[in-house]
Amino acid sequence: xxxxxxxxxxxxxxxxxxxxxxxxxxxxxxxxxxxxxxxxxxxxxxxxxxxxxxxxxxxxxxxxxxxxxxxxxxxxxxxxxxxxxxxxxxxxxxxxxxxxxxxxxxxxxxxxxxxxxxxxxxxxxxxxxxxxxxxxxxxxxxxxxxxxxxxxxxxxxxxxxxxxxxxxxxxxxxxxxxxxxxxxxxxxxxxxxxxxxxxxxxxxxxxxxxxxxxxxxxxxxxxxxxxxxxxxxxxxxxxxxxxxxxxxxxxxxx
Amino acid sequence: xxxxxxxxxxxxxxxxxxxxxxxxxxxxxxxxxxxxxxxxxxxxxxxxxxxxxxxxxxxxxxxxxxxxxxxxxxxxxxxxxxxxxxxxxxxxxxxxxxxxxxxxxxxxxxxxxxxxxxxxxxxxxxxxxxxxxxxxxxxxxxxxxxxxxxxxxxxxxxxxxxxxxxxxxxxxxxxxxxxxxxxxxxxxxxxxxxxxxxxxxxxxxxxxxxxxxxxxxxxxxxxxxxxxxxxxxxxxxxxxxxxxxxxxxxxxxxxxxxxxxxxxxxxxxxxxxxxxxxxxxxxxxxxxxxxxxxxxxxxxxxxxxxxxxxxxxxxxxxxxxxxxxxxxxxxxxxxxxxxxxxxxxxxxxxxxxxxxxxxxxxxxxxxxxxxxxxxxxxxxxxxxxxxxxxxxxxxxxxxxxxxxxxxxxxxxxxxxxxxxxxxxxxxxxxxxxxxxxxxxxxxxxxxxxxxxxxxxxxxxxxxxxxxxxxxxxxxxxxxxx
Ligand SMILES: Nc1ncnc2c1ncn2[C@@H]1O[C@H](COP(=O)(O)OP(=O)(O)OP(=O)(O)O)[C@@H](O)[C@H]1O
Ligand SMILES: [Mg+2]
Numbered sequence: 001x002x003x004x005x006x007x008x009x010x011x012x013x014x015x016x017x018x019x020x021x022x023x024x025x026x027x028x029x030x031x032x033x034x035x036x037x038x039x040x041x042x043x044x045x046x047x048x049x050x051x052x053x054x055x056x057x058x059x060x061x062x063x064x065x066x067x068x069x070x071x072x073x074x075x076x077x078x079x080x081x082x083x084x085x086x087x088x089x090x091x092x093x094x095x096x097x098x099x100x101x102x103x104x105x106x107x108x109x110x111x112x113x114x115x116x117x118x119x120x121x122x123x124x125x126x127x128x129x130x131x132x133x134x135x136x137x138x139x140x141x142x143x144x145x146x147x148x149x150x151x152x153x154x155x156x157x158x159x160x161x162x163x164x165x166x167x168x169x170x171x172x173x174x175x176x177x178x179x180x181x182x183x184x185x186x187x188x189x190x191x192x193x194x195x196x197x198x199x200x201x202x203x204x205x206x207x208x209x210x211x212x213x214x215x216x217x218x219x220x221x222x223x224x225x226x227x228x229x230x231x232x233x234x235x236x237x238x239x240x241x242x243x244x245x246x247x248x249x250x251x252x253x254x
Numbered sequence: 255x256x257x258x259x260x261x262x263x264x265x266x267x268x269x270x271x272x273x274x275x276x277x278x279x280x281x282x283x284x285x286x287x288x289x290x291x292x293x294x295x296x297x298x299x300x301x302x303x304x305x306x307x308x309x310x311x312x313x314x315x316x317x318x319x320x321x322x323x324x325x326x327x328x329x330x331x332x333x334x335x336x337x338x339x340x341x342x343x344x345x346x347x348x349x350x351x352x353x354x355x356x357x358x359x360x361x362x363x364x365x366x367x368x369x370x371x372x373x374x375x376x377x378x379x380x381x382x383x384x385x386x387x388x389x390x391x392x393x394x395x396x397x398x399x400x401x402x403x404x405x406x407x408x409x410x411x412x413x414x415x416x417x418x419x420x421x422x423x424x425x426x427x428x429x430x431x432x433x434x435x436x437x438x439x440x441x442x443x444x445x446x447x448x449x450x451x452x453x454x455x456x457x458x459x460x461x462x463x464x465x466x467x468x469x470x471x472x473x474x475x476x477x478x479x480x481x482x483x484x485x486x487x488x489x490x491x492x493x494x495x496x497x498x499x500x501x502x503x504x505x506x507x508x509x510x511x512x513x514x515x516x517x518x519x520x521x522x523x524x525x526x527x528x529x530x531x532x533x534x535x536x537x538x539x540x541x542x543x544x545x546x547x548x549x550x551x552x553x554x555x556x557x558x559x560x561x562x563x564x565x566x567x568x569x570x571x572x573x574x575x576x577x578x579x580x581x582x583x584x585x586x587x588x589x590x591x592x593x594x595x596x597x598x599x600x601x602x603x604x605x606x607x608x609x610x611x612x613x614x615x616x617x618x619x620x621x622x623x624x625x626x627x628x629x630x631x632x633x634x635x636x637x638x639x640x641x642x643x644x645x646x647x648x649x650x651x652x653x654x655x656x657x658x659x660x661x662x663x664x665x666x667x668x669x670x671x672x673x674x675x676x677x678x679x680x681x682x683x684x685x686x687x688x689x690x691x692x693x694x695x696x697x698x699x700x701x702x703x704x705x706x707x708x709x710x711x712x713x714x715x716x717x718x719x720x721x722x723x724x725x726x727x728x729x730x731x732x733x734x735x
Contacts, residue, residue: 050686072689081690088687092705101701102691109692141705158691 001026001197002047002067002166007058009046016042018222019058024166027194031208031233032201034219035241040201041085043219044168048082049075062166076102077109081164083155085171085201090142095154096124098142099161106162127160131187148175156187163191168199173207185210205233218244282471283340289313292440295340299409302416312429312439319433325596326625326657327565329501329538337503339441341471382407382446382462394458403487404449405460408476411447418449422480426509426546426573434505434540434567438474442507445475450485450516459715461490472503479509481516483549488519488715501529501564506541514549514576519557521714523722526562528729533592533621536564543570547579547605555582556599557713559722561729564593569627571600574608574636581610584710588729589622589654598627598659603636603669612643615707618654619730625657630671632664639669647677648706650699650730700727 002024009017016039024030032040046053047060049072060067067075090098104114115123128135131153143151152172159167169188173181188211192198200211208216208230216232217224220241225248226232236244283294292313296306321332382405398405404415412419429439446462464475481487491508504526512518520543529536539562545554556570572581583599601610610630618624630641647656658675680702688698704711704723711719711726 048686048690051682071694072686073692073694076690076692084687084690088681088683090684090687090702090705092708093701098688098691098701101697102688102693105694105697106692162691 001063003059003061004047005059005061007043007046007060008056009042010054010056011042011052015056016222017046020219020222020224022217022224024197024199026165026197028215029192029198029200029211029213031213031216031230032199032219032224033203033216033233033236038219039222040219041170042222044082044085044170044199044201047075047168048072048080073105074109076162076164077106079165079196081159081162081167083152083159083167083169083172085174087143087146087151087155089144089146091144093142094140095138095142095158099124099158102158103161124161127157130160130190131157132183133157149177149180152176153180153184156184160187160191163196165196166199167191167196168201170201171203172200173202173204181207182210205237208233220244220248281340281342282338285338286335287313287337287339287441291339295441295443298340298342299412301409301412304416304420305412308423308429309440309442312436313441315430316433316436316440319436321433325567325627326623326659327567327594327596329565329594332501332503332538334437338471339474340443342443382460383465398456398458401454401457402451403454403456404447406447408442408445408447408478411478415447415449418480419447419478422478422509422511424509426511427507427542427544431544432542435507435542438476438505438507438542441472442474442476445477445506447477448479448487448489450479450481450487452482452513453484454482455485456487459488459490461492463492472505474504475506477506477508478511479518479520479545480511481513481518481552483514483516485513486517489521490715490718491520491522492525492718501536501538502527503538504540504563506543508541508543508570510545510554512545512547512549512552512554512579515551516549517553517555518545519555519715520545520570521557521559521718523559523714523718523725524562524566525725527564528562528591528593529564531591533564536593537562539563539566539568541566541568543568544573544600545571545581546573547576547581547608549579550576550605551578551580552576553580553582555580555584555713557584557710558586558597559707559710559714559726560585560587560595560597561725563595566593566595566597568597569599571602572610573602573604574610574639575604576608577605578607578609579605580608583610583612583614584713585614586617586707586710586726587615587624587626588617588726589619589624590729591620591622593620593622595623596625596627598625598629600629601631601641603630603632603639603641606635606637606639608636608639610639610641612641612645613709614643614645615710616645616647616656617650617703617706617726617730618647618656619650621653623655623657625659627659627661629661630663632666632669632671634665637666637668639666641669641671643671643673645673645675646706647675648703649677649679696727699730703727703730 004020004022007017007020034040055068100120107114133153152175213230216228218226226244283291292309296309427435429436448460450456510518526537526539547554554572560566574581581601587595587597589595599612614626616624616626626645632639645658649656660673684702685698703726714722
């Protein structure tokens with residue numbers, strides 16, 4: 001589904017991604033872990049098409065297309081979704097109104113008819129159940145005054161509405177209480193299918209007990225330095241990152 | 255140049271949609287202003303002598319006044335002798351019924367999206383259409399007159415309802431009020447007159463559509479709305495002008511009189527030609543609008559969406575004379591390129607327990623300057639009065655300016671004033687967030703800006719809210735740096 005090869009990205013002359021290689025197939029769940037500042041959110045932003053990064057090397061092929069050539073909105077319409085680590089507030093615009101505009105632009109791009117209000121609301125009702133989100137929240141200004149947990153839940157609700165083929169969840173678990181974590185994870189699992197793929201960025205192995213990954217990658221200093229199965233997350237939880245840093249340091253020194 | 259800048263370039267180069275003009279054969283005054291011109295205008299309109307005398311008095315006063323300098327706008331000195339003060343399409347005006355309307359004229363308004371054909375009811379809105387100095391058509395007159403509602407051109411009102419005009423003209427905005435009101439009082443051409451009798455809720459929106467067509471002319475219209483006890487009316491004003499390289503002057507006066515328990519809702523969507531991207535041309539919009547809540551429990555509500563004009567100088571105000579009377583001002587002012595807007599309101603609390611509410615949303619883009627200027631004054635006898643003001647500014651890019659000048663006087667200790675102000679910038683992260691969900695840049699900005707202005711937009715009559723939303727988006731498309 002997505003094939004990232006030797007991806008290098010700079011921001012303001014600082015190289016943040018230093019040769020990322022990652023292959024994600026349909027139906028898979030990949031977890032990306034790594035210390036603060038290692039470049040996880042940067043990778044997510046670069047894939048989603050945020051302005052301001054200079055791609056100096058490498059390629060990203062998504063469903064056969066050169067992703068890096070597409071505008072952010074085109075990537076979204078092609079099926080790339082990013083659940084933000086820090087969702088942005090948009091005063092005066094309700095989630096409902098926002099999603100209706102978004103979904104219909106995506107549909108038009110795909111040559112489908114825009115949904116009328118009734119069908120849209122029906123779809124919304126259905127998806128609201130998946131993450132147990134309240135109608136009242138969706139009528140409020142998008143993310144304005146939302147608690148940290150509400151923002152994250154709203155991100156996953158949007159994911160449910162837009163049904164992406166590749167969803168990147170950037171620390172969706174941070175800020176969620178224990179019950180919310182369970183509900184949101186359950187929501188994500190409901191959305192899992194053989195046709196889509198999910199990349200979860202997280203610091204905690206707890207999330208991975210709910211959303212069980214096929215692969216766990218460790219991102220360090222802009223590179224994926226170790227890949228394993230779900231047991232790698234457990235190991236990281238116990239031992240931290242120092243042993244990987246040490247091993248990787250030795251490798252780089254060679 | 256960043257990508258956003260490029261998009262900004264593309265969109266701000268979008269042309270003004272109403273920038274065409276039609277060659278009507280026109281009946282015009284020669285250039286310049288003097289007593290002869292004032293007499294010429296009055297004569298053209300076949301006015302009674304009292305009206306001429308009123309104009310002449312205003313003209314003599316105007317000659318003694320100086321153009322105000324206190325606002326935060328800058329423009330080259332206006333040559334008042336280089337303007338024509340009267341221009342009337344030859345075939346327009348003084349028609350007995352809509353059937354007599356010149357088809358060219360009707361087409362002009364159709365092109366602006368305004369139907370003067372009553373069969374094609376504009377959502378049940380009565381329209382008075384004004385081109386340059388004259389009113390060319392007023393719709394639904396008969397329907398309204400059955401209820402005793404008078405809605406006609408100002409010129410007609412001077413002839414047909416002199417007692418009402420004599421009583422109310424200049425009662426809220428005297429000629430002596432300021433430089434531009436004096437000028438308007440001397441040379442005002444046409445406009446609308448609305449009279450809502452006691453106890454009548456006007457069943458349709460009344461609306462005046464102003465169009466400047468001729469070159470080198472000023473437009474000086476005059477609107478007077480009188481709402482008697484327990485009456486209600488919602489009035490809407492729309493304006494456009496052709497694209498011209500020279501600046502054109504628009505100096506209108508609007509007066510509202512609300513008696514006991516009356517409510518007047520006045521909405522404006524102002525889309526005068528703003529000038530081109532380099533700041534050439536555009537309308538100078540120097541307008542005096544004021545309403546008086548003369549009776550107890552009266553209410554006047556101004557809602558304005560200001561998107562056009564090169565320079566705007568405009569402060570729709572309320573004098574809250576009646577006890578428990580209410581004044582509201584909801585404003586969205588958008589400036590782009592080299593536009594300048596200095597706009598706001600005055601709330602003058604004179605009666606007891608009076609309330610006022612100000613919600614101002616300024617949006618600046620390009621190299622424009624956008625100022626809010628507000629004055630809240632609570633007199634000694636206006637005990638237990640309240641004012642709430644909210645002034646929010648939204649900046650797009652880093653070459654524009656937003657300024658707030660709130661003035662407050664409170665002369666008693668039982669009244670309360672609250673003032674909140676915020677300034678924010680449309681964030682790249684907001685736009686990225688929208689794009690990440692599949693919205694293009696244009697829709698993202700439209701969404702964010704309309705969200706910002708929502709509280710004001712919600713006050714517009716339904717029929718116009720959609721139009722205004724589109725206009726807002728159109729003025730600003732891609733203006734993020
Ligand atoms: N605009 C910017 N200018 C300069 N440096 C930046 C910018 N954006 C990100 N960085 C730097 O890039 C590095 C990677 O940041 P990123 O947000 O990708 O880390 P992360 O792995 O997501 O960390 P966390 O776990 O804390 O979320 C950090 O050192 C950060 O300071
Ligand atoms: Mg991060």
